[in-house]
Each structure stands twice: as structure tokens, then as C-alpha cells.
Amino acid sequence: MINDNAKTILSVRNLHASVEGTEILRGLNFEVKAGEIHAIMGLNGSGKSTFSKVLAGHPDYEVTAGEIIFQGQDLLALEPHERANAGIFLAFQYPLEIPGVSNRDFLRVAYNAHRKARGEEEIDVFDFDDLVEERSEIVKMDVSFLDRSVNEGFSGGEKKRNEILQMALLQPTLSILDETDSGLDIDALKTVSGGVNQLSTADNATVLITHYQRLLNYVVPDYVHVMCGGHIIKTGGKELALELESRGYDWLTAQEAVV
Amino acid sequence: MTKSISTTNVSASAVNRATYLKHLLTQASAAADESTLPLKALRDQAIATVSDHTFPSGRDEEWRFTDLSDMLSLPFQRAAKGTDAHQLAFSAVQSDYQLASLNGHYRSSDSKTLKQAGVVVAPLSELLQSPDYTQKLEAIVSSRLAQLQGAEEVFTALNTAGFTDVMVVWLAADQVIEEPVCVVRESEGEAIAHLRTLVIAERHAKLTLVESFSGTGEATRCNTSVTEIWLAEGAQVNHVRLQDESAETFHIAKTAVDQAANSRYQCTAIDLGAKLSRHHLEVYQSGPQTDTHMYGLSALGDRQLADTHSLLTLIHPHSSATQIQKNIVDDKAHAVFNGKVFVAQTAQLTDAAQLNRNLMLSNKARIDTKPELDIVADNVKCAHGATVSQLQPDEVFYLQSRGISAEQAQRLLLYGFAMEIVEKISIESLRQSLSDRLTEWAQ
Structure with missing residues (x-):
């Protein structure tokens, strides 16, 4: 939902970032306002996933130039957990398995970390159980998954649902969904998309990182960006995704090469 | 020149080891003499066995990674009864069956025994005085005490030579105890104690055994412990072993298990305490279709060492076994795992899996892991793996x-x-x- 008067949530200017000395992001500019859904598309190696990890603060990625302002704060000055508590959420392409830690405990610890950061009291176990079971319905996740170890033995679809459940609990201001559609069958895709749509409000924003147009049939973006060579080379509306689907990326990347 | 010095050192330490073991044996015999248990033949045999050994050094394959030489300068005396009047309780488990000892000496005030037709939970010292200690029961105990394989191992024999009492748990056929049987072992003062437990589950009997080892104070001490567990056909024993000894303790323990047909044994051993701890877990089979689960966790810091040596000997077919040993080492701690699995030609259709996972939290910590699978049978499923990683x-x-x-x-x-x-x-x-x-x- 585009509203020109909405406040800016994220502002990325001239961002350069490297991993192990190789520069991946090269002068990325990107802006997100409240209420908007953005899709970032592009070929493998274009820097999409790197961008999502830089936003979340992954220690392997070094920002060499530029700035990221999140709700008026210098995001790069924050530790990863501080970014999360400030309202950034990254849904992982490959969510990690944490054997021995129950999903329920993990979610409660994370939820309470957010509350503590906001100066609120920690929620007790029983109130949390009610809350998490209610939120599980958003992604149609069976509550038995709460008592299993985090993501351990979950199928690809279950892992992604679990990511959206975390999002539903933590209620971030900016959600970045990194290839959330990969490895999902059509039913799981519908469930996950339904969850994302349900959580999308006028006060928050979503960035979808994806290879394929398929997800965008279910979560309709306000903007579609094409990333290549570490920055955005074209921005359009949702129809750009359809055009990419039919024409591929060559016509754009060829232009980029000329530039 | 250098060479001759080193030779002198080696022989000096060898003499020292021989003298030291003799000293420990003298202390063990003296402790045995003070006890009232009429076990002279058993003791004599054990003394003879120990006399044939020398105190282990790093040259013994079984002790390659676990250095006991720090003990050589510690002339432990046999443990006195202990003066501490505080209650020996195992707060983590409330049970109506508890056998408590301080320094190996039974404490009736902190114990809850049971002597009835089908179930005995009592120290041998007390059983001997009891009218319930029938000839039949006496025969059962004497045919099992110190009769498990591996009794000739040096610390096992030393324990047999010197234990002050035996905590006896016996369940007649088809007896099931729902509540856990707790054997609480506490220690105080600078001394050596030999702790002994005998558990017998007859046909289709079922129980949970919880052993806890802990100590008070900063004194240097040594505990040897031997727990023998006999499972008759179809019996089930769920064994939890919690080693949380005080910081200056040498804890050298053995759990020896005999499993008859269709029996199920599970051991969950947690090692948190002691300066140096060693747990030999040995499981022998006397019938087919046994089910064995061996789980272990050591969480160590400072300069602690915990050594888990397990031996699973399968000689009958259709058995299954699972082993998972996990170690976490911080600071300069050292964890050792040696897991032997022997699958004889006669143990066809065995299904066994062994996993050792180690987590190193410090680059000065040390892990030695040695899975040893010796599989002679050709139609079996045996998996094993060992990993060492950081967070x-x-x-x-x-x-x-x-x-x-x-x-x-x-x-x-x-x-x-x-x-x-x-x-x-x-x-x-x-x-x-x-x-x-x-x-x-x-x-």
C-alpha cells in the first residue's frame, strides 16, 4: 500500500559491503516507507541475500561505505540482537536447527528479549503459551511443533512456517523475507503468503527477496526492484515482475553492462 | 646424559607406582577388616588380583589419555565414618527407597529401606542381621557379588578388596517399582573410600536406579565405585548416574551390567564434578534380543578431566544398542571417550549406533575420542560417528x-x-x- 505521506522506515544510501574482501554490494540505494511491500529480484550472485544479511548484521559481512537509517537510527551502529529488538526481522532462506532447545522456549526467550528492550516486564510461561498457540494459527502450524527442538527434523515448508510464526510473535516494523518461497509446495506457499499478508499493516513494511514471480501472485508488491552487480538497476511496479518472468533478466543486465 | 636421567626417572616412578598401589591395597584391606561383612574368600581373591597389577600409567593403553600420576603424591588413608551430622538427601528426587552413605559408610538415619518377600532395598551389613536374609537370598547375592566379567580390572578388584558395605537392590520376578531407588553417596574429608552397589532384577522385574555422587569441602579425596547390575530375562533397569563430586576428588568408577534375553538397560550418566573422573561402563550379554541404551554427558571447566570408557559385548543375535556420549569442555578441561563395541560372529542381526559429540568452548580444552568397533558378524547394522566442534x-x-x-x-x-x-x-x-x-x- 503506497502512501506518499507515510513515514520512512528504512533508508539505505550508497551502501558498499564485502565478504572476505570481495565487494558484493556496490552503491546500493533503497528506501522503504510504512505500509509498503517491496520485492527485490535478481539473478544468483546479484547481492540480494547479502543485502538481507547486512541489514540483519551478520558478522561475516563488512560494510565499507554508505549508511543505513532505520526509523531515524543508525542501524550499522547496532548489534544484531539490538537490530532485532529495534524492529528488524530476517526470515532466513535456510533456518537453522537448534537441537535440544524447544521451539516454545526459543520463542519465549526471543519474545521476552523484545519486551525487555522496550522496557516491558517479561511475560510468564502460561500467558506466553496462550499467545504462541494463538499466533500459531496464523501459519496453520500444529502446536505439537512448539515442543520439538527448533527446526530439527522440520520439513522445508515447516521451517518457513516457523519463520513466519516468529515474525507473528515479534511483530517487526521491517520484515525481510529471504527466498521464503524456495522449497515450498503450492499449499505451503499459500499458507506462508497468507500469514505474511495477515501481518502486513499500514505501520510496518515487508521486503521480499525472491528469484521467482510465483510468490508475488500471493503477496502483491507495491514495488519491484531488480538487483544486479550489487545495486538496484531498475525499479517498477508489480508488472515488472511479470515482465521479468517472460523476458528474463538479459535485457536489463545487458543495459547494465553498457552502463 | 639426558637419556640416562630420563631412564632413572621412569624407573623411579615405576617403583613409586608399585609402592603406591600396595599402599592403597593396605588401606583397602584395613577397611575390609573393620567391616563386618563375612566375605573373606572374595576379599582374598581381590587382594591377589590387585597384587598382580601395578598402578596404571600412560603406557597402559586403557589409561593413555587419563593421567593418574597426580594421585601418586597423595597418600590417602581409608575413610572414617565421617562426623558430619547433616542430613544426606538427594533433593532432586523424592523417593521412598533411599540408601545413603557418607564416605562409603551406610547411614541408616538418612535411608529408607525395604525388606519384604519380593523386594529388598538395604545395605548388606543390615541384611546380614535380618531374618529376611534367607538362605535363598544369600545364595542370590553371593552368586552375583563381584561375579561379573571384568572383575579383575585393578580398580574393580581394589574396590572388592576394600568396600565397607554393599548397597543391595533386589527385585523378585515380576516385581515393578515405580518410584526410583536412590543410592546417595556423599563424601567429606581427605580419604579414600570404596563404594559398592549390587542391583539384581529377576525375570520381568522393572526399576529405576538413581545414583548420586557428591562431596563437601575442598579436601583431596578418592572414591572408587563399582555398581553391578544383573538383568534376568525380560527385566528392565533404567539407570541414572549423577557424578557431581567436589573439586579435588578423584572418582574412579565402574558400572558392570549383565543382560539376559529380552532385557532392557538404559544408563544416563552425567559428569559435572570431580578433578578427575573415570567411568567404565561395561555391558555383557547372556541372551538374545537385548536392548541397550548408553547416554552420557560431561560438562567440564577449569582443569577437570572426565573419561568415559564403555564396552558393549554382543554375543547373541537380534539385539539393539544406542550410545550417545556428549562432552562440553571449557577452560583447560579434558574429556576422553573410548567406546568399544564388540559384535561376535554369533551376534547376527545386531542393530547398533554409537555417536560421540564434543563441544569445545576454549582453545586450551582437550578432547580425545576413540570409537572402537570390532564387528565379526556379517549381517548387522552398526553405525558410529564422532564430532568435535565449537559453537x-x-x-x-x-x-x-x-x-x-x-x-x-x-x-x-x-x-x-x-x-x-x-x-x-x-x-x-x-x-x-x-x-x-x-x-x-x-x-
């Missing part, structure tokens, strides 16, 4: 990205690693207590 940065980052600080993330991961073993324990109050203890440990 995975990606796992820490995943938790951080959910608002959890790096320190808290590390604690959560450690806890998770450890809880996989703790969760094998069926007693909820004990799981909770260990979970709290591990949370504290991870701080």
Missing part, C-alpha cells in the same frame, strides 16, 4: 537475529547441546534440577 557462529547469529544477545545465545546453544542427554532421564524433577544446574553452569 557454530551461524547458530549464534540466528538466535541474535531474534533479539537474543550473543552471550545468551551461546548459553542457549550449550544448554540445548546438553539437554539432548538430560531429556533421556525419565524423572521430571531430576531433569528440571539438571536443567537448572546446566543453565547455571553455562553462565
Whole structure:
């Protein structure tokens, strides 16, 4: 939902970032306002996933130039957990398995970390159980998954649902969904998309990182960006995704090469 | 020149080891003489066995990674009864069956015994005085005490030569005890004590055994412990072993198990305490279709050493076995795992899996892992694996990205690693207590 008067949530200017000395992001500019859904598309190696990890603060990625302002704060000055508590959420392409830690405990610890950061009291176990079971319905996740170890033995679809459940609990201001559609069958895709749509409000924003147009049939973006060579080379509306689907990326990347 | 000096040192230490073992044996015999147990033949045999040994050194394959030489300068005396009047209780488990001892001496005031037709939970010293100690029961005990394979191992024999009492648990056929039987072992003062437990589950009997080892004070001490467990056909024993000895303790223990046909044995051994601890877990088979589960967790810091040596000998067909040993080492701690599995030609259709996972929290910590699978049978399924790793940065980052600080993330991961073993324990109050203890440990 585009509203020109909405406040800016994220502002990325001239961002350069490297991993192990190789520069991946090269002068990325990107802006997100409240209420908007953005899709970032592009070929493998274009820097999409790197961008999502830089936003979340992954220690392997070094920002060499530029700035990221999140709700008026210098995001790069924050530790990863501080970014999360400030309202950034990254849904992982490959969510990690944490054997021995129950999903329920993990979610409660994370939820309470957010509350503590906001100066609120920690929620007790029983109130949390009610809350998490209610939120599980958003992604149609069976509550038995709460008592299993985090993501351990979950199928690809279950892992992604679990990511959206975390999002539903933590209620971030900016959600970045990194290839959330990969490895999902059509039913799981519908469930996950339904969850994302349900959580999308006028006060928050979503960035979808994806290879394929398929997800965008279910979560309709306000903007579609094409990333290549570490920055955005074209921005359009949702129809750009359809055009990419039919024409591929060559016509754009060829232009980029000329530039 | 250098060579001759080193030769002199070696022989001096060899003499020292021989003298030292003699000293320990003298102390053990003296302790045996003070006890009232009429076990002279058994003791004499054990004394003869120990006399044939020397005190282990790093040259013995079995002791390659676990150096006992620090003991040589510690002339332990046999443990006195102990003066501490405080109550010996195992707060983590409430049970109507408890056998408590301080320094190996039975404490009736802190115990809850049971002597009836089908169930005995009592020290041998008390049983001998009891009218319930029938000839039949006496025959059962004497045919099992110190009769398991491996009795000739030096510390096992030393224990037999010197234990002051035997905690006896006997269940007649078809007897089932729902509540756990707790054997509480506490120690104080500078001394050596030999702790002995005998558990006999007759046909289709079923029980849970919880052994706890702990100590008070900073004194240097040594405990040897031998627990023999006999499972008759179809019997089930769920064994939890909690070693949380005080910081200057040498804890050298053996659990020896005999499994008859269709029996099920599970051991969950948690090692948190002691300066140096060694647990030999030996499981022998006397019938087919046995089911064996061996779980272990050592969480160590400072300069602690914990050594788990297991031996599973399968000689009958259609058996299954699972082993998971996990070690966490911080600071300059050292964990040793040697897991032997022997599958004889006669043990066809065995299904066995062994896994050893190690987590290193410090680059000065040390892990020695040695899985030893000796499989002669050709139609079996046997898997094994050993891993040594550090906390995975990606796992820490995943938790951080959910608002959890790096320190808290590390604690959560450690806890998770450890809880996989703790969760094998069926007693909820004990799981909770260990979970709290591990949370504290991870701080």
C-alpha cells in the first residue's frame, strides 16, 4: 500500500559491503516507507541475500561505505540482537536447527528479549503459551511443533512456517523475507503468503527477496526492484515482475553492462 | 646424559607406582577388616588380583589419555565414618527407597529401606542381621557379588578388596517399582573410600536406579565405585548416574551390567564434578534380543578431566544398542571417550549406533575420542560417528537475529547441546534440577 505521506522506515544510501574482501554490494540505494511491500529480484550472485544479511548484521559481512537509517537510527551502529529488538526481522532462506532447545522456549526467550528492550516486564510461561498457540494459527502450524527442538527434523515448508510464526510473535516494523518461497509446495506457499499478508499493516513494511514471480501472485508488491552487480538497476511496479518472468533478466543486465 | 636421567626417572616412578598401589591395597584391606561383612574368600581373591597389577600409567593403553600420576603424591588413608551430622538427601528426587552413605559408610538415619518377600532395598551389613536374609537370598547375592566379567580390572578388584558395605537392590520376578531407588553417596574429608552397589532384577522385574555422587569441602579425596547390575530375562533397569563430586576428588568408577534375553538397560550418566573422573561402563550379554541404551554427558571447566570408557559385548543375535556420549569442555578441561563395541560372529542381526559429540568452548580444552568397533558378524547394522566442534557462529547469529544477545545465545546453544542427554532421564524433577544446574553452569 503506497502512501506518499507515510513515514520512512528504512533508508539505505550508497551502501558498499564485502565478504572476505570481495565487494558484493556496490552503491546500493533503497528506501522503504510504512505500509509498503517491496520485492527485490535478481539473478544468483546479484547481492540480494547479502543485502538481507547486512541489514540483519551478520558478522561475516563488512560494510565499507554508505549508511543505513532505520526509523531515524543508525542501524550499522547496532548489534544484531539490538537490530532485532529495534524492529528488524530476517526470515532466513535456510533456518537453522537448534537441537535440544524447544521451539516454545526459543520463542519465549526471543519474545521476552523484545519486551525487555522496550522496557516491558517479561511475560510468564502460561500467558506466553496462550499467545504462541494463538499466533500459531496464523501459519496453520500444529502446536505439537512448539515442543520439538527448533527446526530439527522440520520439513522445508515447516521451517518457513516457523519463520513466519516468529515474525507473528515479534511483530517487526521491517520484515525481510529471504527466498521464503524456495522449497515450498503450492499449499505451503499459500499458507506462508497468507500469514505474511495477515501481518502486513499500514505501520510496518515487508521486503521480499525472491528469484521467482510465483510468490508475488500471493503477496502483491507495491514495488519491484531488480538487483544486479550489487545495486538496484531498475525499479517498477508489480508488472515488472511479470515482465521479468517472460523476458528474463538479459535485457536489463545487458543495459547494465553498457552502463 | 639426558637419556640416562630420563631412564632413572621412569624407573623411579615405576617403583613409586608399585609402592603406591600396595599402599592403597593396605588401606583397602584395613577397611575390609573393620567391616563386618563375612566375605573373606572374595576379599582374598581381590587382594591377589590387585597384587598382580601395578598402578596404571600412560603406557597402559586403557589409561593413555587419563593421567593418574597426580594421585601418586597423595597418600590417602581409608575413610572414617565421617562426623558430619547433616542430613544426606538427594533433593532432586523424592523417593521412598533411599540408601545413603557418607564416605562409603551406610547411614541408616538418612535411608529408607525395604525388606519384604519380593523386594529388598538395604545395605548388606543390615541384611546380614535380618531374618529376611534367607538362605535363598544369600545364595542370590553371593552368586552375583563381584561375579561379573571384568572383575579383575585393578580398580574393580581394589574396590572388592576394600568396600565397607554393599548397597543391595533386589527385585523378585515380576516385581515393578515405580518410584526410583536412590543410592546417595556423599563424601567429606581427605580419604579414600570404596563404594559398592549390587542391583539384581529377576525375570520381568522393572526399576529405576538413581545414583548420586557428591562431596563437601575442598579436601583431596578418592572414591572408587563399582555398581553391578544383573538383568534376568525380560527385566528392565533404567539407570541414572549423577557424578557431581567436589573439586579435588578423584572418582574412579565402574558400572558392570549383565543382560539376559529380552532385557532392557538404559544408563544416563552425567559428569559435572570431580578433578578427575573415570567411568567404565561395561555391558555383557547372556541372551538374545537385548536392548541397550548408553547416554552420557560431561560438562567440564577449569582443569577437570572426565573419561568415559564403555564396552558393549554382543554375543547373541537380534539385539539393539544406542550410545550417545556428549562432552562440553571449557577452560583447560579434558574429556576422553573410548567406546568399544564388540559384535561376535554369533551376534547376527545386531542393530547398533554409537555417536560421540564434543563441544569445545576454549582453545586450551582437550578432547580425545576413540570409537572402537570390532564387528565379526556379517549381517548387522552398526553405525558410529564422532564430532568435535565449537559453537557454530551461524547458530549464534540466528538466535541474535531474534533479539537474543550473543552471550545468551551461546548459553542457549550449550544448554540445548546438553539437554539432548538430560531429556533421556525419565524423572521430571531430576531433569528440571539438571536443567537448572546446566543453565547455571553455562553462565
